[in-house]
Amino acid sequence: MNEIQELYQQVILDHNKNPRNFGELPQHSHYAEGHNPLCGDHIDVYLDIENDIIKDLRFVGAGCAISKASASIMTTLLKGKNVAEARELFHEFHKIVTTDIQQNIDELDLGKLAVFCGVREFPARVKCASLAWHTLIQALDNAQNSKN
């Protein structure tokens, strides 16, 4: 697989074309808006969290294939998880896209997130891939702040 095919794997192209959980979530408990001022990418992440469990989450956004697929895959991974598990997945994802290219990653451990290993080859695209995840964390943190 060459580097461009690894970046744009079928899974990513599919999620880009048919993003899952795309649209607003009128009944949400958590929300954040993410913005990448360098490229103009924009995303809204909505979560409905009840008793620490992410019952539902959706996103709306305009961005490249990498950012859209990343947001879409994120929503499929997080539904039903608790907040701590969501944060743990964020750390895992972050590691995947920022680990040095020389270092091997055991793709078997990563499950669905493995498709983002190719992003490491393209430092300029790491921000695209992480926008949705950072926005997710922002949404979780926002809610915590508002409770204080």
Next chain:
Amino acid sequence: MNEYTLDQYNECVETDCDPYNIKGIREDFPILKTLVHGKPLVYLDNAATTHKPRQVINAVNAFYAEYNSNIHRGVHKLSQIATDKYEDARRTVKSFINAKHLEEIIFTSGTTDSINLVVSSYGRKFLKEGDNVIISTMEHHSNIVPWQMLREEKNIELRVIPIDENGDLIFDEFVKLIDENTKFVSVTHISNALGTVNPIKHIIEKAHESNIPVLIDGAQSVHHTKIDVQYLDCDFFVFSGHKIYGPTGIGILYGKKEFLEKMPPHKGGGDMILSVRFDRTIYNDLPYKFEAGTPNIAGAIGLAEAIKYIDDICIKVIARHENELLNYATNLINELDGVRIIGNARNKSSVISFVMDNAHPHDIGTMLDIDGVAIRTGHHCAEPVMRRYKIPATARASFGLYNTKEEIDVLINSIIKVNKMFS
């Protein structure tokens, strides 16, 4: 409309210019031999910055290797040589844009710096609450934000000339925006995002009917079109070195002497003073009044060399070559399914912004990069333009004097690959 644009130059017969020696020109640019991802570099990001010919690189090297010194102060030999070269560079710029007086040429760090100088010196001194400044929708952020900062401070009003679907400035709307409180017009000559060549001669004439000074942002134009500031009669003209095959960190503010003389210095420091005492400091004369601190001497020398390089090839011939590339690429892109060019102005410079139905500009940029093709993707520091077309970003290919039709073929093949991948 009789406009002062590329067309005029493309029509003329260049009896005094040699035929276009593209092979020789490409030999002058060492970076063009670079391989990117194992492929020959196809550099189509010239509106962002241009590459430097060895003549410029050698001139900058020579300054540091042979006569590096500070200017305007030493009595020693090297300082004298450096001073002479720096002032020679000013003369080269003067004749390049046909300024009337040498002291009308101010060295700055670039276009952004030049505009900020005018806003903070002229704007702060002469604009007051209730005054308005006219800019256009297609301005680069560097000709928007400084005026907004002045608006914060002075409570002036910012008026924006709209553009039509093709990316042409709507001249009638400009005329309507002018009233007795209009105190400044600041517009770009050529749009970096759309390639539109604005009818600046007409804009200047119209503004001058009401005695309104005009600044022209020439960052995208001065290397594509012969600029004659006396013919244009603009009050300020600004541009950057690095976009015209010169070094980064050097740029020019041209201002009519009558304006520059009444403007206060915007920065204090060495070189801009005649005498400093704690009770009173006397400022230096033009152009030094606006050149506080040790300037970018190597940059100025490199810029002069870049101008000589352009002059040697002949700017009219360069314009014709780039226009051929523009037409060639435009026709090929228009034939592609799912690709749309943003900006189809009557007069265009060699900039093509485009979007694709199935692929976001960033994905286009990454795919092209793998083929060695360097383009720019994003909002091009012109967010209001993107908003006008309701798009988040574009992919932009911009051509320079060293580009070839073969390189455009590589671009087109690469775009076709993107189409296949994302369809």
